[in-house]
Amino acid sequence: xxxxxxxxxxxxxxxxxxFDPAAAAHPQPVFERLRKQCPVGNAVPGGAVxxxxxxxxxxxxxHPEIFSAVMPAGLIGNVRPLIPLHVDPPEQVKYRKFxxxxxxxxxxxxMEKDVREIASNLVxxxxxxxxCEFNSAFAIPYPSTVFLRLMGLPEDDLEYxxxxxxxxxxxxxxxxxxxxxxxxxxxxxxxxxxxxxLDKLEKSPRDDLLSLFITxxxxxxxxxxxxxxDICYLFLLGGLDTVTSTLGCMVSYLAQHAxxxxxxxxxPALLExxxxxxxxxxxxxxxxxxxLTQDHTMGGVELKKGDAVTLVLGSANTDDxxxxxxxxxxxxxxxxxxxxxxxxxxxxxGSHLSRMELxxxxxxxxxxxxxxxxxxxxxxxxxxxxxxxxxxxxxxxEGQK
Amino acid sequence: MSGGGKLxxxxxxxxxxxxxxxxxLAPDVFDEDERGxxxxxxxxxxxxxxxxxxxxxxxxxxxxxxxxxxDDA
Numbered sequence: 001x002x003x004x005x006x007x008x009x010x011x012x013x014x015x016x017x018x019f020d021p022a023a024a025a026h027p028q029p030v031f032e033r034l035r036k037q038c039p040v041g042n043a044v045p046g047g048a049v050x051x052x053x054x055x056x057x058x059x060x061x062x063h064p065e066i067f068s069a070v071m072p073a074g075l076i077g078n079v080r081p082l083i084p085l086h087v088d089p090p091e092q093v094k095y096r097k098f099x100x101x102x103x104x105x106x107x108x109x110x111m112e113k114d115v116r117e118i119a120s121n122l123v124x125x126x127x128x129x130x131x132c133e134f135n136s137a138f139a140i141p142y143p144s145t146v147f148l149r150l151m152g153l154p155e156d157d158l159e160y161x162x163x164x165x166x167x168x169x170x171x172x173x174x175x176x177x178x179x180x181x182x183x184x185x186x187x188x189x190x191x192x193x194x195x196x197x198l199d200k201l202e203k204s205p206r207d208d209l210l211s212l213f214i215t216x217x218x219x220x221x222x223x224x225x226x227x228x229x230d231i232c233y234l235f236l237l238g239g240l241d242t243v244t245s246t247l248g249c250m251v252s253y254l255a256q257h258a259x260x261x262x263x264x265x266x267x268p269a270l271l272e273x274x275x276x277x278x279x280x281x282x283x284x285x286x287x288x289x290x291x292l293t294q295d296h297t298m299g300g301v302e303l304k305k306g307d308a309v310t311l312v313l314g315s316a317n318t319d320d321x322x323x324x325x326x327x328x329x330x331x332x333x334x335x336x337x338x339x340x341x342x343x344x345x346x347x348x349x350g351s352h353l354s355r356m357e358l359x360x361x362x363x364x365x366x367x368x369x370x371x372x373x374x375x376x377x378x379x380x381x382x383x384x385x386x387x388x389x390x391x392x393x394x395x396x397x398e399g400q401k
Numbered sequence: 402m403s404g405g406g407k408l409x410x411x412x413x414x415x416x417x418x419x420x421x422x423x424x425x426l427a428p429d430v431f432d433e434d435e436r437g438x439x440x441x442x443x444x445x446x447x448x449x450x451x452x453x454x455x456x457x458x459x460x461x462x463x464x465x466x467x468x469x470x471x472d473d474a
Contacts, residue, residue, distance in 0.1 A: 062463070097436065104437030105421045272425075335459035343462050347418040352437060 016043050018286065018312070024382035027286065028327065031315035040299035048289070048308045049301075052315035054322035054339075056298055060290055060311050061344035064088040067290035067309065069346050077168050077187025082234040083227060089345050094219035095231075096345070102209065105352040111150070112356055118145050119364040127368035131375055131395035135248050135388070138365070143243035143357055151235065152208025153197070164190055165240045170383060187233075194232040198225065238350060241386060242285060243357050248389030249282035250275070250358065251365070252380045253329075255373050255394055263331060264362070265370050274331040275358050280338035281329050283314035284387045288342060313339055372396045407447045409471035410454050412439055416465035426460055427453035445471050 016033045017023065023030045034043055034052045043050045051057055060067035071086045073079050081087055084095035101107065122142055126132040144162060148155050167186040173179040198214055205211035213228045223231075254261040264271055292307045303309065317338045320326045341348035348354070374380060375393035383390050410430060412423070423431040423439040430453050432442045439457075446454050451468075458466040 058462075100419060100436035100438075104419075104435065105425070105433055106437070334456065337460060337462040339462055341420065343418065343420075345418055347420060352421055 018043070018314070019047075019384050021382075021384060024384040024387055025380065027314055027387075028281070028318050031312065031318050032327070034312065034315055035319060040301040040303075048310045049303065050287075050310045050312050050315075051298065052312045052319075053299070054316040054319035057311045057313065057316035058339060058343055059298075060309070061288075061339065061342055061346065064290075064345060066293055066296050067311075068293045069288075069290060071289065071291070074184070076237070077183035077185075077190070078230075078233055079187065079191070080226060080230050082237075083230040084349070085234050085346065092345060096349070098216060098218045099231075099349055102212070103349050103353055108352045108356050111146075111353075112360060114149065115146050115357060116360050116364060118142060118149075119361050123364050123368050127396075129396070131372070131393065134251055134392040134394050135244070135390060138361070139244045139247045139251070139389070139392070142247070142361060144240050146243075146353075146357060147235070147239035150209055151232075151239075152201075152206055152210050161236065161240060164193075165236060168237060169241055169386065170388075190233055190236060191229055194229055195225070198228060238348075241388070242348075242350070243354050245284040245386050245388040246279070246282070246354065247358060247361055248392055249284050249382075249387055250278045250362065251394070252374070252389045252392055253278055253282060255380075255392075257329075258373065260329070260331065261366075261370075261372075265366060268363075270331055271359060271362060272355075273333065273336070275355065275362070276336050276338065277329060277331050277333050279340040280317045280323070280333070280336060282387065283317045283338075283340045285340065285342075286314040286385055286387060287312045288346075313342065369396050371398050407445055407471040408451045408454055409469045410441050410444050410446060411467040411469065412441045413465045413467070414438065414440075416463045418463055420462050422460045422462070423457035423466060427457035430454045431457055439465070 016030055016037060018027050018030045018034065031052060034050060038050070039053045040051050040056060041049060051060060065088070068088050069086060070081060070088055073081060084092045084099065087095065119142060122138050126137050132138070140162065141158065144158055145155060148158060148161070153161070164186055167182055171179045171182040173182055198210065201211050201214055205215055210232070213223065213231060216222070254264075264274055287310045290309050290311060292303050292305050292309065294305050296303045316322070317340060318326050322337070341351040341354070372394045375395045378393040380389050380393070381391035382388070412431070417438045419437045421433065421437055421439070424433045429450055430441070430443045430446055431439045434440050443450060454468055458468050
């Protein structure tokens with residue numbers, strides 16, 4: 001048995017650093033090396049311990065009593081834990097019992113008509129052009145507009161919210177110290193914005209999520225203002241960023257695989273399982289972080305109480321031990337027990353909303369723009385950690401194969 | 402698991418966290434509760450519904466669904 005600190009691979013001839021920007025576009029081979037060379041260990045010397053095999057990742061997700069999701073405040077500009085992400089069961093359960101029904105599959109499907117209209121309107125703006133930069137033209141405004149409408153926030157504040165979200169997730173800083181400073185200042189701005197908005201709602205509640213947050217009983221009593229703010233903070237980050245990234249990854253994949261895109265046009269019934277397969281293959285939320293509540297041995301490696309570990313969802317989802325022909329993309333794959341939305345009690349609250357948004361977006365986009373490819377001479381640009389395709393130049397039209 | 406026989410469908414609500422694969426892939430066998438967690442709609446299935454039940458069982462990320470032979474039923 002070895003300590004995890006000795007478990008760094010000796011040869012770095014082939015990088016297993018999936019934080020490397022070059023790996024962000026095609027991370028799957030890096031994940032494969034990670035699983036083979038150090039399934040539980042420091043992928044990068046001095047970095048957090050990475051857990052990369054499907055079974056180990058799923059075990060950790062299912063056992064928050066060992067692998068806790070509770071995080072110290074302050075890492076993403078927050079002064080308190082985000083609710084319900086940074087709260088473990090049993091405390092977490094009362095929040096999920098309140099929030100789950102609001103984002104259940106059934107309730108999400110009721111929003112489909114409105115969401116389709118948002119998608120259709122956005123596509124109309126560029127469908128007759130020769131092409132577009134997909135991230136700014138669609139992937140960013142689409143889920144953000146859905147989110148603002150759902151929450152009951154003013155759609156005129158879209159750019160403002162995007163600025164706040166970006167400053168937390170991808171701060172433009174010259175140094176780690178400056179990153180912390182930007183995040184903390186932005187965090188204060190987020191709390192202040194919602195606090196002021198909730199004050200107004202207290203006086204005149206409406207038929208939206210935020211009004212419900214301040215009036216509903218959770219675990220037998222109304223939530224405190226701080227609890228409501230801690231949910232809002234998480235929703236701002238989750239609601240504005242992850243669907244953008246996922247949609248970008250999917251459209252980029254389809255732009256580069258004309259035969260696959262054609263199979264969706266030929267057989268629209270294939271779309272749902274194709275989305276599942278692209279979720280598996282692309283896994284836009286590459287990793288989540290957990291902290292050990294006790295000593296625990298995994299894969300022959302002693303993890304110590306207090307250790308932070310990175311669960312590499314992207315690697316778990318491309319593990320040959322779990323998926324037949326894991327390195328092949330198969331739109332009809334079954335079984336497909338991917339964990340792109342995590343697993344265990346912290347399963348992504350927005351997974352049903354996300355699936356609906358993705359399906360509607362691809363349907364509406366393909367309706368108007370069935371043929372497209374990456375613009376000649378250009379290359380899509382991916383960010384790491386949450387794989388946003390920050391630059392996705394497309395050209396439209398027949399012959400884009 | 403026999404090919405054509407009846408199957409008994411069991412769903413472990415303690416393991417279920419609401420991925421929702423079961424009621425999407427097997428809408429005649431599973432339903433969703435208020436929280437979007439799966440619930441069994443048809444506890445004993447055969448033929449076409451058994452196919453659906455198998456699809457749900459093998460696609461549940463939490464392994465919350467168990468199918469047993471139910472030939473005595």
